[in-house]
Amino acid sequence: xxxxTLLEAIREALAEEMRRDDRVFVLGEDVGKRxxxxxxxxxxxxxxxxHRVLDTPLAESLIVGVAIGAxxxxxxxxxxxxxADFIHPAMDQIINEAAKIRYRSNGRWSCPIVIRxxxxxxxxxxxxxxxxxxxxxxxxxxLKIVAPATPYDAKGLLKAAIRDPDPVLFFEHKxxxxxxxxxxxxxxxxxxxxxxxxxxxxQDLTVITYGYNVHLCLEAAERLARExxxxxxxxxxxxxxxxxxxxxxxxxxxxxxxxISHEDTKTGGIGAEIAAIVAEEALFYLDAPIVRVAPPDxxxxxxxxxxxxxxxxxxxxxxxxxxxxxxx
Amino acid sequence: xxxxxxxxxxxxxxVVEGTIGQWLKAVGERVAKYEPLVEVITDKVNTxxxxxxxxxxxxxxVKEGATVPVGTPIAVLAADAAEAAAEPQGADKxxxxxxxxxxxxxxxPAGWGAPPPAAGAPTANPPAAGAGSEASPAAxxxxxxxxxxLPRGVYSPLVRRLAKxxxxxxxxxxxxxxxxxxxxxxxxxxxxxxxxxxxxxxWPAAAPAxxxxxxxxxxxxxxxxxxxxxxxxxxxxxxxxxxxxxxAIAQRMVQSKQTVPHAWTMVEVDVTSLVAWRxxxxxxxxxxxxxxxxxxxxxxxxxxxxxxxFPRLNASxxxxxxxxKKRIHIGVAVGLDHGLxxxxxxxxxxxxxxxxxxxxxxxxxxxxxGKLGLDDVQGGTITVNNTGAFGSVASYPIISPPQAAxxxxxxxxxxxxxxxxxxxxxSMMNVCLSFDHRVTDGLYVGRFLQSLRRRLESVGxxxxxx
Numbered sequence: 001x002x003x004x005t006l007l008e009a010i011r012e013a014l015a016e017e018m019r020r021d022d023r024v025f026v027l028g029e030d031v032g033k034r035x036x037x038x039x040x041x042x043x044x045x046x047x048x049x050x051h052r053v054l055d056t057p058l059a060e061s062l063i064v065g066v067a068i069g070a071x072x073x074x075x076x077x078x079x080x081x082x083x084a085d086f087i088h089p090a091m092d093q094i095i096n097e098a099a100k101i102r103y104r105s106n107g108r109w110s111c112p113i114v115i116r117x118x119x120x121x122x123x124x125x126x127x128x129x130x131x132x133x134x135x136x137x138x139x140x141x142x143l144k145i146v147a148p149a150t151p152y153d154a155k156g157l158l159k160a161a162i163r164d165p166d167p168v169l170f171f172e173h174k175x176x177x178x179x180x181x182x183x184x185x186x187x188x189x190x191x192x193x194x195x196x197x198x199x200x201x202x203q204d205l206t207v208i209t210y211g212y213n214v215h216l217c218l219e220a221a222e223r224l225a226r227e228x229x230x231x232x233x234x235x236x237x238x239x240x241x242x243x244x245x246x247x248x249x250x251x252x253x254x255x256x257x258x259x260i261s262h263e264d265t266k267t268g269g270i271g272a273e274i275a276a277i278v279a280e281e282a283l284f285y286l287d288a289p290i291v292r293v294a295p296p297d298x299x300x301x302x303x304x305x306x307x308x309x310x311x312x313x314x315x316x317x318x319x320x321x322x323x324x325x326x327x328x
Numbered sequence: 329x330x331x332x333x334x335x336x337x338x339x340x341x342x343v344v345e346g347t348i349g350q351w352l353k354a355v356g357e358r359v360a361k362y363e364p365l366v367e368v369i370t371d372k373v374n375t376x377x378x379x380x381x382x383x384x385x386x387x388x389x390v391k392e393g394a395t396v397p398v399g400t401p402i403a404v405l406a407a408d409a410a411e412a413a414a415e416p417q418g419a420d421k422x423x424x425x426x427x428x429x430x431x432x433x434x435x436x437p438a439g440w441g442a443p444p445p446a447a448g449a450p451t452a453n454p455p456a457a458g459a460g461s462e463a464s465p466a467a468x469x470x471x472x473x474x475x476x477x478l479p480r481g482v483y484s485p486l487v488r489r490l491a492k493x494x495x496x497x498x499x500x501x502x503x504x505x506x507x508x509x510x511x512x513x514x515x516x517x518x519x520x521x522x523x524x525x526x527x528x529x530x531w532p533a534a535a536p537a538x539x540x541x542x543x544x545x546x547x548x549x550x551x552x553x554x555x556x557x558x559x560x561x562x563x564x565x566x567x568x569x570x571x572x573x574x575x576a577i578a579q580r581m582v583q584s585k586q587t588v589p590h591a592w593t594m595v596e597v598d599v600t601s602l603v604a605w606r607x608x609x610x611x612x613x614x615x616x617x618x619x620x621x622x623x624x625x626x627x628x629x630x631x632x633x634x635x636x637x638f639p640r641l642n643a644s645x646x647x648x649x650x651x652x653k654k655r656i657h658i659g660v661a662v663g664l665d666h667g668l669x670x671x672x673x674x675x676x677x678x679x680x681x682x683x684x685x686x687x688x689x690x691x692x693x694x695x696x697x698g699k700l701g702l703d704d705v706q707g708g709t710i711t712v713n714n715t716g717a718f719g720s721v722a723s724y725p726i727i728s729p730p731q732a733a734x735x736x737x738x739x740x741x742x743x744x745x746x747x748x749x750x751x752x753x754x755s756m757m758n759v760c761l762s763f764d765h766r767v768t769d770g771l772y773v774g775r776f777l778q779s780l781r782r783r784l785e786s787v788g789x790x791x792x793x794x
Contacts, residue, residue, distance in 0.1 A: 256484075284488075285486050286484060287486040328505055328511075
């Protein structure tokens with residue numbers, strides 16, 4: 001067991017998988033010689049050589065397209081999009097090609113690619129280095145979307161993603177890269193895609209969240225327990241798609257009060273889907289309306305530091321929402 | 329100037345609704361703080377509601393004669409400026425913390441968290457400029473707990489389901505959620521307390537008793553709870569919708585009979601001496617005291633003195649024991665045209681016969697005029713009913729929980745009675761007693777009645793009136 005940052009855990013997963021299986025390779029902008037703009041892929045080109053760590057041109061549709069092609073040839077590519085904000089040029093490749101290959105071939109072929117991207121804000125990244133894009137892909141059958149919050153989850157889930165025969169979008173919160181530390185076992189382990197994790201059990205209300213918000217909600221929950229004696233159950237989704245309906249609904253039925261919290265803007269964020277699921281399957285267990293706590297529908301996110309602080313979720317805000325829900 | 333909403337107050341612990349009797353101010357009229365604004369009738373008492381602020385009556389939301397649940401808005405006042413500061417407007421607070429960061433000009437865009445849907449949505453009060461919030465104005469806005477509360481009677485799906493499963497009337501449940509909402513916690517607490525405790529748990533702090541056949545105030549429950557097997561409806565039959573008092577009486581009677589094991593007994597009392605004595609002094613009493621001297625004060629005095637000797641009948645069966653009350657508050661049943669009310673003579677043991685006569689005249693007078701206050705009908709520890717007034721010679725009264733006994737004074741009838749070895753014509757009065765058999769047994773009760781009888785039979789020229 002050792003304490004690692006989120007970033008180190010991700011790097012370890014990559015290195016271990018590349019060692020384990022020759023077919024695994026990494027491609028993206030600045031991932032090779034530079035070691036990645038966040039240093040996630042640092043050391044990989046030295047260990048595995050330029051044919052397994054590719055510096056690509058500045059063209060996202062190429063990065064994903066080449067990965068799809070390589071996968072068709074039997075390789076296991078892990079493509080990096082330098083910032084999730086840049087994924088838009090690759091949408092056609094992702095939605096019309098990668099996501100459809102299994103269905104289109106009636107199950108004969110699959111597309112075992114992983115697309116990794118740092119997402120999220122709170123780092124003075126302004127409009128093009130702060131976006132959350134998971135909602136844009138939520139609607140596409142054939143895709144899996146993973147967004148771990150802890151080093152332990154990140155390592156285990158990235159391994160699972162690399163070994164998964166279908167396309168997986170793997171979103172890493174850039175603010176969490178170096179600020180979130182956690183225990184990571186030395187032994188080999190893999191975590192299941194599609195399973196949420198109850199990070200904190202409780203009986204007074206359910207908080208469903210993912211990514212950096214998990215840490216905000218956990219801190220708010222601790223404070224709520226100390227100051228008001230309210231015990232919140234915090235569920236870290238880990239996998240956004242396919243969502244763990246069972247865990248969510250069971251918790252909703254247990255507490256009767258549900259709050260969904262994410263950094264993505266509110267309208268059309270995946271919180272809407274989660275709220276619909278809870279309403280569909282647990283309506284007669286609800287003691288209060290379902291609450292979504294999310295930033296206003298404004299482009300993520302403002303550059304002005306004061307505005308960014310207002311936009312970005314905070315512990316205070318999660319705390320207030322949780323407390324009000326508990327008291328409703 | 330801010331708007332203040334006046335809601336139907338809860339005028340008694342178990343009172344769940346009220347009827348607007350009379351609006352004392354008209355729309356547009358000024359009203360001072362604490363000046364009576366409206367008269368409200370509940371099944372217990374009528375009362376005047378004072379205005380919470382000085383200002384102008386802006387709108388009357390519920391008209392005279394209408395009955396609404398406690399908590400329903402009934403009027404809107406435009407409070408004077410000075411008042412505004414004092415009144416905590418929940419809606420202001422909520423709006424104040426709502427998305428201030430929203431683009432200028434937009435009114436509350438979909439911001440942090442969701443306010444409760446439709447009913448009870450926050451009023452669009454513009455946030456006080458700045459309101460001192462900087463980095464996280466969103467703090468606390470998610471639910472806007474300061475929003476106008478949902479009207480009582482709006483229940484969550486969970487609460488409704490639980491109510492159905494446990495067969496409870498949600499109007500009986502006190503809500504501790506925001507704005508007085510009934511939450512799941514409240515429902516489960518009610519169920520637990522209903523199951524564990526004596527029926528007294530759900531009742532108001534002792535409202536006096538139902539004498540034979542009729543009963544007293546509180547909770548207007550659903551009829552279903554009291555209904556038995558159905559009866560056919562034929563032409564000519566009339567279906568009368570019971571009013572609040574009737575419903576309350578029905579529910580209390582059922583509850584009393586279902587939970588209290590009633591036992592009953594009767595003694596005959598020779599009140600010839602009492603009758604003669606009263607006949608002698610009543611004119612002078614009337615002249616001096618200004619009120620009539622009936623038999624009731626003598627009866628109550630005798631009851632009170634006997635209770636001192638036999639206190640178990642001034643008690644209550646509770647889940648942690650028999651609570652023997654020290655103070656004696658006698659409920660006196662008063663029949664009215666539209667129902668029954670039982671005002672209470674508090675600390676009856678401290679009153680002389682004249683004092684009791686005065687107190688009775690006052691209470692009965694106010695009862696008939698519909699002017700009893702809440703204090704007048706609460707706190708009874710035992711009930712007395714003058715069933716003789718309508719000619720009864722024996723009645724089987726129903727106890728009013730949480731009391732343990734109810735005693736009646738039947739009609740005074742001239743009868744031939746064996747006295748010594750001969751027959752004489754005497755004034756005879758039966759005294760009947762129903763008691764809670766959990767609290768005590770026939771022997772004790774019999775002794776109480778013997779004591780009562782002795783005291784009544786010895787009333788005469790030597791009896792002190794003061």
